[in-house]
Amino acid sequence: MKLYDLKTLHMEQPVIDKTPCFSWKISSSRPNVMQEKYRIIVKSGEDFLWDTGEVYSREQSFIEYKGSPLFSEARYQWTVTVWDSHGQSASAKAVFETAFLHQADWKAKWIECSFERKNACGQNFGNSYPPVLFEKEFLLEKRVKSARIYASAHGVYRLTVNKKRPDQREFAPEFTPYGKCLYYQVYDVKELLTEGRNVLQMYVGDGWYFSSQAGPVMQDRHKEPSVVIQMELTYEDGTSEMILSDGxxxxxxDFIVYSDLYQGEKQxxxxxxxxxxxxxxxxxGYDFLHVQPMEPILPIREIPAVEVFTSPAGETIVDFGQVLAGRARIRIDVPKGQTVSLDYFExxxxxxxxxDTMFAPQKDIVIxxxxxxxxxxxxxxHGFRYIRVTGIEDVRKEDFTAVLLxxxxxxxxxxxxxxxxxxxxxxxxRWSQYSNMMSVPTDCPSxxxxxxxxxxxxxxxxxxKNEKLTPFLKSWLxxxxxxxxxxxxxxxxxPYMKLYENLMKDVSARYGEDTISGVAGWSDAIVWIPYEMYQVTGDRLVLKENYEAMEKWCEYIIHAxxxxxxxxxxxxxxxxLWNTGFHFGEWLVPGREDHTGEPxxxxxxxxxxxxxxxxxxxxKKMTEICQVLGKKDKAKxxxxxxxxxxxxxxxxxMRRNLMxxxxxxxxxxxxxxxxxxxxLYDAYKKKLLSLLEKSxxxxGTGFLATPFILDVLCDLGETETAHQILWQEKRPSWLYEVDxxxxxxxxxxxxxxxxxxxxxxxxxxYAFGCVDDWICRHIAGIDSDTQGYSHIVIRPDMDSHxxxxxxxxxxxxxxxxxxWDKEKLSVSIPANTTAxxxxxxxxxxxGSGSYEWTERSI
Known part of the structure; x- marks a missing residue:
């Protein structure tokens, strides 16, 4: 038996500023392995901070730390020992570090651009401004043992030390409701420093903070970019020093004329x-600063261009063969002063x-x-598959690479x-999920x-079921x-953007509401998403963290x-019956988008x-959540x-024929x-099937009903009808898009x-990609009847196509x-679960292990 994949707050060796929780996985060559008990020990150096003792439990995830208080900027080691049902034991170690746990840990000052930037974008989609390059020079006269930078900005920034980046992250400090929460990042820069003169730079673009369209709703928005930088050094002689943004x-x-998330960038x-x-x-101040609690945005894949062609209109177009979110890396060799324009489109x-299928240009320009x-x-x-190129005489596909972010x-x-x-x-x-998990879960990248x-x-x-999303979704929640x-x-x-505040004020007023309305199927996310996270992962903490917000939302529904x-x-x-105020309804019902002729x-x-x-x-979901959290009166x-x-x-x-x-x-x-x-069961079933026949x-479902249609048909004994919808080639259907x-x-x-x-x-x-959950459960046959998949149900659909x-x-x-195929079924079940x-x-x-059944098994 071995232990692996040790995580703190579901990340490997994170730097954190809140109470940690621990998780691990078990590997064993033996079958039927169950965890009997565990013991966690947390230490700082030789000092013990927490010892759970031997805990008889199958729990192996989301185990919350309950030891002595943690200190800022400290390194902690935790060890877990597990005993299994065969009498074997195994131990493993992992580490985590803390960032600033108190506002007083911040010694650096906020510094801001001192000149007024001018709008530099000619597009009619709001103002866009040049990024600002902040620079700090400092001398190091001793050899450095360790060096950490804590940094954040109003805007999005790229940090370098002596012209080198400490990592490849993009769009730090991420997208949050900046007036209430702004993330800072932690960088190990020891290898970038030299004895003597050093230069630290932070290049800060508008990002979400200053965007005319995407800027979050805030009471006090600063006019110009600002940054905060705190470098903590330990020298090999044992002394330490802070290098701070201090004025x-x-x-x-610098060389970027303007940069905008919608309109693009000009260099x-x-x-x-x-x-x-x-x-x-x-x-x-610092009260809104928190260390980034999830993974950074990174370039995760590169896609070479597959074709360069001339369109019937005489345009030069580069095709990458794949729609994605990101941008292109392009080798350019043109005369000085030549302008190259790059129009991104899908x-x-x-x-x-x-x-152009967007309401904003996706154009990058470089001189x-x-x-x-x-x-x-x-x-x-940008969101794109193609780039229209002007300004390059000989466009070669080998010079173009798309970078997925x-x-x-x-x-x-x-x-x-x-x-x-x-x-x-x-x-x-999968590609839509990659493209729309950019700091927050987005609707589209374009x-x-x-x-x-x-x-x-x-x-x-x-x-x-496609990506491990716990840190990412908890950040967004x-x-x-x-x-x-x-x-x-x-x-x-x-984060709530100005664009949507104006929209919701307008539509709420149309429906006679003095304030912005809650929207069924959208606002419900504060209950549904933690609930689904709990169902898939077994995480009770996500229910606890969001309970107060869930309760406030449910009380709104009841009063509405x-x-x-x-x-x-x-x-x-x-x-x-909650039936007043503005709501999107089903949204995007096929063939009904413009049915009434009104917005x-x-x-x-x-x-x-x-x-x-x-x-x-x-x-109803809130009732279940209260039961899980032991809130019996509230559940009742x-x-x-x-x-x-x-x-x-x-x-x-229903009985008044209002359907x-x-x-x-x-x-x-x-x-x-x-x-x-x-x-009414038979009548409603007949009605649904008749509508399907008619279509x-x-x-024939829109946004809110599509996730449920195939499950409903299976529950009604119409599995073959569900198959026909999935394999439908006519529009509207999933395979129409593929074809x-x-x-x-x-x-x-x-x-x-x-x-x-x-x-x-x-x-x-990604929204209509929700069908993949059904494919996983019904076609492949992987499901569970317990939270967190502690008991797995394998039931492949052998009658599918x-x-x-x-x-x-x-x-x-x-x-x-x-x-599975028509001859056999092969299954692998992880340790500490049954199936x-x-x-x-x-x-x-x-129990756990690998199994195979064939026709001869019967």
Whole structure:
């Protein structure tokens, strides 16, 4: 037996500023291995801080530290010993470090650009400004033993010491509600320092902080970039020193003319560096500063160009063969002063030309200094597959490389099968997830780049089965909590951006609301996403961390339901139906996007059922959460309200024939949430199946119902119908996109026609990729009937349209793997779990280990 993958706060050797929790995995060549007990010891040097003693438990994740107080800037070692069911034991060690645990640990001063920057972008999409280069010179007269920099900025920055970067992270300090939380980063720079003169630089672009469109809602926004820098040195002679931002630094502009997350970046390599000017000291405080709690954004993959071609319009276009988020690295050799323009885009028009499907240009510009050089933007990223190139006479594909940027999370799953189109669909899901996990979970990397709550609500189960997301999602959930309004409203995007504050004020006013409304299916994310994290990982801490925000949101739902609606529903039922205010409804129902001819028409058409349905489902989930957390009285209260909501939906809506006649999603959600009365069951099933027949077995659900449709059909005994929808080739369907060249998941089912018809639309939205969760559970057959996959259920769908299938999923205990074909089933179950396996009408209960069943097993 061996222990591996030791994590603190689900990261390897992190630097932290909050209470740690610990996890590990067990490897053993023996079958049927269960953890009997564990012991954790935490030490600082030779000092013991915590000793759990021998704890008889199967728990191996999210074990919270309960020892002596930790100190700032300290290194801790923890050791875990595990005893298994065969009498064996094993131990392993790991370390974590602390950053600043108290505001008083900060000695550096905030310094700010002292000159007023001028708008330098000619595009009509808000102002964009030149980045500012802050510089500090210092002398080192002794040999350095260790050196750490703690740094942050208003803007996004790139840090160098003596012209070298300590790591490859991009867009530090990440995207958060800056007025309430700003991350700082920790760098080990010992190897970058030299005896004598050293130069530390922080180049700061606008990023999200100063963006005209993406800037978070803040009370006090500074006009110019500012930074804080604290370097802590220990010399080999045992002495120590701090080098701090203190007002002695300089600031200036450099070769970037402007940089904007939407409009792109312009670099002029002929520019002389700006005049060095003194900085201003600012008193911005430190109470909102926290060490970055998740992995950084990194370049995680490079994709060489596959083709350069001339379009029918005479344009030179570079094709990378894959839609992605990031930017291009390009070798350029043109005369001095030559301007090279790079227009990034996702799809060609029907003739094969460049087409703009965004409401903002994605254009990078570079002016050559006359020597061959490699160009890459510093402070922007784009959603693209193609680049339209002007200013280079001989465009060669070998000079172009696309760089995929994403928060650097660990892989959690794989999939392959006998159908190449399903394999491509899975890859589309993965590429959309890579592209839209950029500091926060976004809707798309090209148009809005917003942390939409509703998109992740419907996609969370799939996301958690493809990447290890605990630190990333906990960071984002903190933003969601910080953005929550005093009345409990959870915003539709987080961090909450000015763009959406204006939008929500407008639409809420249209619906007679004095304040911004909570939105069903979007605001519910504060309950649903921690709930799904708990289901997949078994993490109770995420429920505890978000409980107060969940409670505030649920109370909002309950009070909003008490408002009288305009529907013809008796008051005794209407008071428990959340059906007032603005809501997006199902959103993106195929064929109904412009059904009413008014803005947000589909919202009015569908919100009257999605809103009370999601209100009920959220309160029901809250009942379960309270039970898990031992809040029995609260569980009882929420359970009572949920029951009244269910009765009101059944009696006030369903029995009064208020269900829509032609919207498939209403019936899918009714079945998915267990709302259909027994006496209406057959009628509703018939109605749903008739709508499917009418659609030609094409999917007819929008945003909120799509995650549930295939499960509902299976539960209704219509598994073959579910197969037909998954393997449907006509539009709207998943394989229509694949057959029409999709390399990511599209925003809407008709995105190709929409874009070519002049609508703004994205070809890189992960939301409808939620189907991969169903593929994992039903086609591959990996599921669980307990939280955290402590008991695994293997039930492959042998009647699907496949001859073989392979899937892996890394749960908290280790990797689960399944391979099946028409002859055999091979399964691997991680240590400290058990499984029930269904194969050829037989049921097998097994422990950990590797197993194979064939036809001869029967």
């Amino acid at each position: 002695s630094e300089t600031c200036r502009t 002029d390599l002929t520019l002389a560096s700006g005049e060095k000017k003194p900085v201003m000291i600012k008193d911005y 799809i060609l028009d029907e003739k094969g030309n460049y087409i 050559s200094a006359g020597e061959s050089f490699v160009h890459e933007a510093l402070f922007t990223f 994403s928060t650097a999370k660990e892989n959690a799953g794989t999939f392959a099968c006998s159908d190449a189109r399903l394999n491509r669909l899975y890859q589309n899901v 148009r809005e780049k917003g942390g939409y709550t509703g998109d992740l609500l419907i996609y969370a189960k799939t996301a958690l 903190n933003s969601v909590r910080l953005d929550q309004a005093g009345d409990g409203v959870v915003m539709i995007v987080s 339901a008490e408002k009288q609606s305009t529907l013809d529903i008796p008051e005794q039922y209407d008071r428990y 947000f028409g589909i919202c009015r058409e569908t919100a009257y059922y999605t809103t009370p349905f999601f209100g009920y489902a959220t309160i 209260d929420y359970g009572t309200i949920a029951a009244k909501m269910k009765t009101s939906i059944q009696e006030g809506m 829509p006649d032609d919207l498939m999603g209403a019936y899918v959600l009714a079945f998915a949430f267990g709302l259909v009365p027994e006496d 030609g077995r094409c999917i 029409h060249g999709a390399t990511t998941i599209w925003e809407s089912w008709d995105a190709d026609d929409a874009a070519r018809g002049g609508r703004y639309v994205s070809f890189n939205h 496949l001859s073989w299938c392979r899937r892996t999923f890394e749960c908290e205990a280790g990797e689960i793997s399944v391979y 029930t396996v269904y194969w050829n009408n037989q049921v097998y209960d097994v």
